[in-house]
Amino acid sequence: MKKAFVLFALCLVLVLGAVSIAFFHLHQDRNQVTVTAETLAGDPTQAAGLTAKQSAQYNGRLRWDLTIPLDRPEATATEFSYHQTPIGEPQPSHDLYMYVPNGTRFFHGSSTLEDAVEGSPEQKPLLPMFQDVASRTPNGKRYSETVTLKDYVDCYPLVVDLGGLPYGVLHSGEGSAKDPFWDDFAISQAFQDFFSFPVPEDEAWTVTIEKDDQGNLLELSTECPYPAFSPNVISTFSEDSLFFTFDQYSAANFEHTPGGFGLYRLGLVREGDSVFLDLDSLANVHPLPENAVVLDLTDSCDGQTLLLTYCLGKDYTCEVLDPETMTVLQSFPVPADPPSPVMVHTEDTQGNEISYEETHWDLNGSLPGENFLVLYGDARFHLFSLENGTYTYEFSAPMEEHMLYYPYELLSGAWNGETLALASVSESTTGLSLSMFEAGELVYQGIYETSLNDAPVDQENPDNSYYFDPVHLLSGSKLTLTWA
Template identity: 25%
Template sequence: MKRTSILVLLLALFSAAVLTGVSIAVQWKGSSVTVEAETLAGDQAAAEGLELSLPVYCQNAMLWELTVPAARPGDTDSRFDFSSLGLRNAQFNLLNLASPYPMVRSVDGTPDVLDIRIPLGSSSDWEEAVQLVADETPAGETRTRQIRLAEVYDAWPIRVYLDGNGIWFDPVGQTFEDYFSIPIPQDYQVEITVKKNERGKETRTDVENDPQYSLECTVDTVETDDAILFLLKVHYFSWESYQEFSADGSAIPGGWGIYRLTTNEDKTEGSLETLFSLPEGSIAQQFWASQDGSTLFLLTVEEGVLRLRVFDRNMVLLDTQDLMPAGESDPFYDLLQGDDFFVAVVADKDRFRFTVVEQKDGAWTTALSTHTLTQEQSGYSFYSKDGYGANLLGMDYAQGRLAVCATNHDLEPGFYLSVYDQEGLAYLGLYSTSLHPKALAPLRSDLGMEFGEVPFDTLSPGIRWQRTSEGG
């Protein structure tokens, strides 16, 4: 027994020594990454002061973190990590890979203070409807039936999740179901299958949602000292007409809008009220607060424009601004939130449109409006409305300049960098790295990965202007 223990210990020490040697060799090769930039339009000097922190991921085993001075890419600093077991650490979040638009956001990774869900697809959510089919299913047989849910239920069920603590609070959930009575469309039906054994016991129950509809329920929250303000958005997408439309909110007090949830100390009881009602035909897009919490913002699409409403912390309306055209053919795309600015993005039919709203002299005003049409027409496209041909990776704004980093499948792990000012496109550069199959072959050999093509994924980068004390 003692000999076996000693042998195991020696093998472990030998393996550690081998892995250490491989690690040193791989680290030396992997960290030798260079970046070059080709100026496609404008002057590279327009990117002076801009720095990109670009994570590049490959084959679930290799991760490069490149720090690229945009105006001096030759000074790029690179750091390399690998793991034969896959990268499952805090260096990056694998969920980024599943997002078609990994925009840079002001997210700190803390749990949502409030999550609202409309559960679908589980037999436990539709017990009464399942029972209808079960009652018709003889022992030893299987029955499938289409059920119109509106004939069985008055409204969608709602689940409420507070503080990300893993506990569902039924009293608060009931408060939400009573307040947000959202009727199920009359033509929405599910397919329910029930199978019984010879003794008549149910052995399988399947529920398939209506393939004609896709339902999305999202919530934006702002936490105050004594309450949670939130915007609830419930939309359907019809796979027949390819149209998106809002759920019926006519039974909600005040209709769709901004609401306030106040709870007791242990969050087992709560009350709701509507603070702001959306105008008829308005489609809410996003609700958030400034960094200091003193100002609240609501973006909507209405009357053919992307409209901004600015409130104080008590939800008193201070200002309304129309930022840019928006609608079904040019929908709201995303939002970047900075310390004293934000950038709204709309996906037009042939370009991205950007509007920068900046805090200046105590007011929030439009600082810059621009678009990507110049580079699209020049053949340097990073625009793709469906998200398959391109990826808008990140943005930052400072001192009248908006920087936009984007890539597409042909470029990865390279990327485009655009800088816009009041005159339009001030700089467009194509940045390429030495990470390509030929250069990577020796490294892959060391890792025992000599098969297949090299798939790169460019994760959400950090992109920021080096702000000065004079310029903010």
């Protein structure tokens, strides 16, 4: 026992010693951060007057704020600071998720079916289906049966997840003032009642139930068809509203939804650090044609307008909306390619190969700036300048590899009326990748790396240096671009 303790203590000392070395190394070099650039295309003098700002942290204590002249990275200015309390805490998500309850749950002890569902309120609408299958499940056995969902519920049960933020609910009871309280089920129930997405007549679910010898519940699982019904939500926030809609991957039926398909609003009331949802305010505030396919929803850089991009037939449109009145301030076409069919090859939960056809749209994201808007897809992006509240088409150009999704993030852009700069960062390193365009042509592309990525390693065992934490970009300050 003593020997084991001594070995454990020795390992702990080695690990802590290595971490201390890394900390000391970074602290000693705090004001000596160097930035180097590799030119991939064009001339770096095109970046004259363009500056990148980037903040990084190590171990939640050390912070570096870098100002990088992108035509002269060797002239980078560094501000170093040490913090007593941790910095760079992850910010909570502002996304809205909506899905149908599905999956497997295991139980120990003397759980009844009713108790199990009581602990998961979102499953309550499915209780009659569970009870029916349970009635044919012998004690001490595991039993599966495929049933028609429509025989038990008319509309899908929904679970609504608001990204872990401290939300409460403003619930108006009869004859009483609105009383703030926390209730996940009330949120899900309000959305379920409002949308009432009808279940198809032939949709079949497989229910599995296992009981012990006394009839107590040991397992309850559901498996729905692949791909499962899961309305994919796009959302954005203003000070007093949550705006959301459903994107191209949501095969939902809005025939029972008040106002039909469109852009929906839910009122917010802020009290200190808490946000309360006014569930009674849920409404369709901007109806859209049933066959419109929404591709993007965001707010402008100053937060004064909403930008809604959708495809109707072969035509792509971006609408600029006043979030207070929902007036369409501007509507303009986007020169994207028409939708096209693609085959998707994947596997179901049992490992069986599945192939099905999907539609591919030429737009899937946006980057709003102070004086521009970039709408982009997998192949091309489209630049619109912004002047006096009006967007004007400038040019389109191919997407460069670093501007696509994983492992990169398209974070920042800058437009000076002639040249557009678009930059991205990797998930795991400081520095950036930069592409610059004029009249739709790539005029410069470079990769910038910083010495903060040069973490010390165990020279004798370089493969065992996992205990050195890398320097991370600081959440909320990963990258900004500005023209002088």
